[in-house]
Amino acid sequence: MTGFWPAGHQSAAAFTFDVDAESAVLWGAPENARRMSVMSHQAYGPLVGVPRILSLLADHGITATFFVPGFTAERYPQVVREIVAAGHEIGHHGYLHEQPSAQSRDEQIAALDRGLDVLAEIAGVRPVGYRAPMWDLSWELPELLLERGFLYDSSLMDADRPYELAVAGTPSSSATSGAQAASSLVEIPIQWALDDWEQYCYLPDISGAGYIATPEQARALWEAEFDGLHEVGGCWVLTNHPFLSGRPARAASLGRLMARIVATPGVWVAPLREIAEHTRSLGLEPRSVQPI
Ligand SMILES: [Zn+2]
Numbered sequence: 001m002t003g004f005w006p007a008g009h010q011s012a013a014a015f016t017f018d019v020d021a022e023s024a025v026l027w028g029a030p031e032n033a034r035r036m037s038v039m040s041h042q043a044y045g046p047l048v049g050v051p052r053i054l055s056l057l058a059d060h061g062i063t064a065t066f067f068v069p070g071f072t073a074e075r076y077p078q079v080v081r082e083i084v085a086a087g088h089e090i091g092h093h094g095y096l097h098e099q100p101s102a103q104s105r106d107e108q109i110a111a112l113d114r115g116l117d118v119l120a121e122i123a124g125v126r127p128v129g130y131r132a133p134m135w136d137l138s139w140e141l142p143e144l145l146l147e148r149g150f151l152y153d154s155s156l157m158d159a160d161r162p163y164e165l166a167v168a169g170t171p172s173s174s175a176t177s178g179a180q181a182a183s184s185l186v187e188i189p190i191q192w193a194l195d196d197w198e199q200y201c202y203l204p205d206i207s208g209a210g211y212i213a214t215p216e217q218a219r220a221l222w223e224a225e226f227d228g229l230h231e232v233g234g235c236w237v238l239t240n241h242p243f244l245s246g247r248p249a250r251a252a253s254l255g256r257l258m259a260r261i262v263a264t265p266g267v268w269v270a271p272l273r274e275i276a277e278h279t280r281s282l283g284l285e286p287r288s289v290q291p292i
Pocket of ligand 1: 018093
C-alpha cells in the first residue's frame with residue numbers, strides 16, 4: 001500500500017454526516033408524517049445536531065463531507081447554507097432519501113436530478129460526490145452519476161481504500177487515452193460498523209430494537225476500525241447522522257475521537273472530495289464489478 005496516499009501519510013480518515021432529517025423516515029412510508037414525535041426526532045438533526053457538529057469540526061480543524069437530501073435542503077435551507085459557509089463539502093443523498101435499488105431507472109433519474117436542482121438552487125452547489133440512501137446503490141446508478149459529471153460514490157463495501165469503479169456502458173479506460181475520467185467513478189468504501197445508526201437509532205415500529213449503545217461503546221468500535229484500517233493503509237470513513245450523533249454526550253465522545261485521529265501520525269484527514277481527487281490522480285486501472 002506504500003505510495004497510495006499523499007507523501008507522509010499511511011492512511012486516510014474522513015468524517016461524514018448524512019443530514020437525513022425527516023426524509024429518512026418518509027420515503028416509502030409517508031404516513032410517518034402524521035407522527036409528530038417521530039418528526040421531531042428527525043428534526044433534531046438540522047435544528048440542534050448540525051450546529052453542534054459544525055462547532056466540533058471547527059474546534060478540531062476538520063473539513064467534513066455532509067450528504068444532504070434535497071428535501072432536507074428545502075426544509076432547512078439556512079442550515080445547509082451554514083454548512084457550505086463553514087467550508088464543508090456537500091454531497092448528493094437523493095431527494096427524499098429514496099432507496100435506489102427499489103426504484104425503476106426513471107425514478108432514480110428523477111430523484112438524482114431533483115436533488116441536484118434543489119442543492120443548486122438553495123445552496124449554490126453542484127456536488128461531485130454521491131452516497132446512496134441506505135447505502136443501497138443500484139447497478140444502474142454509477143452510469144447515471146457519471147453522465148451527470150459526478151467524480152465519486154461512497155456506498156459500496158468491497159475494499160479497504162478507494163478505487164476506480166468501471167462503469168458499464170462507457171468506453172473502457174484502454175480504448176482511448178484520457179478516457180478514464182469518463183469511464184469510471186472513484187468509489188470510497190464504507191461499512192456498517194462505521195455508522196452511528198446501528199449504535200444509536202431507536203424509533204418504535206420504524207428502526208432499531210430498543211437497544212441504544214453508550215457513546216463510549218460506539219467510540220470503541222470506531223476506534224478499533226480506525227486502528228485496523230490505519231495499520232493496512234486503508235481509508236476510514238465514519239458516517240454519522242446529526243439527529244443521532246448531534247446529542248450532547250455523543251457529540252462530546254465524537255470530539256474525543258476526532259482529537260485522537262487528528263493527533264495520530266501519518267493519517268490524512270480530509271473530506272471525501274479531496275480523497276476522491278487524490279485517488280483519481282493516481283491513474284488506477286478501473287475495477288469491473290459484474291451484476292449477479
Ligand atoms: Zn441517509
